[in-house]
Amino acid sequence: MRLLQQSFDAFDESAAARLGLNRTDLRCLDLILAKDPMAAGELTTAAKLSPAATTTAIDRLERAGFVTRSRDAANRRRVLVAATEAARAAEREVYGPLGEAGTSALRRYGEEQLAVIIDFLETARRVQEEQTARLKKLPVRE
Amino acid sequence: MRLLQQSFDAFDESAAARLGLNRTDLRCLDLILAKDPMAAGELTTAAKLSPAATTTAIDRLERAGFVTRSRDAANRRRVLVAATEAARAAEREVYGPLGEAGTSALRRYGEEQLAVIIDFLETARRVQEEQTARLKKLPVRE
DNA sequence: CATCATCTTTCGACATTCGAAGCTTTCTGT
DNA sequence: ACAGAAAGCTTCGAATGTCGAAAGATGATG
DSSP states (O other): OHHHHHHHHHHHHHHHHHHTOOHHHHHHHHHHHHSSSEEHHHHHHHHTOOHHHHHHHHHHHHHTTSEEEEEOSSSTTOEEEEEOHHHHHHHHHHHHHHHHHHHHHHTTSOHHHHHHHHHHHHHHHHHHHHHHHHHHHSOOOO | OHHHHHHHHHHHHHHHHHHTOOHHHHHHHHHHHHSSSEEHHHHHHHHTOOHHHHHHHHHHHHHTTSEEEEEOSSSTTOEEEEEOHHHHHHHHHHHHHHHHHHHHHHTTSOHHHHHHHHHHHHHHHHHHHHHHHHHHHSOOOO
16 A cells, blocks of 8 residues: 555656646646636635645646636636646646556456455545544644 | 545645644655664655755754664764654554554455455556656656 | 625745755775 | 775755735625
8 A cells, every 4th residue: 555655656746747847736737627617716725725825836837838817707806727728638648548557457357356446445545534534633743 | 546545645644734744754754764773865865855855854853853863883974863762652643543444444355355455456556657657758848 | 885705816934945065984096 | 094086964045835914806795
């Protein structure tokens, strides 16, 4: 598990390097691609950043040509952030082959085995979340 | 998979908050606990930080009471970083229950199922690493 | 239509990172 | 032995990213 986590980490880092982004910005871009367009405030919540940090992150993504800003016509206080075609192309380049490799690797398994794997993944996530919740209840040091 | 990764991430963040550390320092502390004592230079390599960043990370861990510095008697250029008892106690508090919960969750599976899970984990890691290697070959943007 | 709430941005301060330079200690060749 | 190079860590200055607070603009409410 630990090793798998480290490999996730290494992948994210390489992906960020490939796109010339830092990891915060890559995370934001992923979130924007998942819900396109997205209001800046939603991104603040989803990325767990301060509003100020979100603004500068969007600035950087905009400068890099991955997103565009526009006022929400329905509520002109809000700013909508939309991914550009360049962002979608980058997503395909980075995640497309990963998805294909994953899919073809899963073909080795039979139906029962896939069920075990899915059950395991769900269980692992549940355990991890329970333990996260436990930590959150403990007092913060300092 | 994506969700599992996010839950890993959330756990690490809570663990760091619990200990009053940032995530870089937590990663360093994990590495030190895994190979205790560890030379500062090894930590630089293992954590993929610059030597300068490593020095300040050790400074912070030392100030927090989690590690101590000492000159290597055999090679007095090197600085050995050792975890304190407080660090080991923190490790037990944070990771102990996670390990137990994980172990007990795995008890639900039979031997064949466990074999499938292990195979899956290894495959996933291999795929992830192959894809990381692919990204590293691409030119860096900008 | 005045006031309060919402949403984003700007501002100043602080933390973390890096590259380069510096210091001490060890190794190498003569 | 000893001069010079190498190894290993730290210090320094600059750049980057983050936050909290305040400000600005728009929308909702009575």
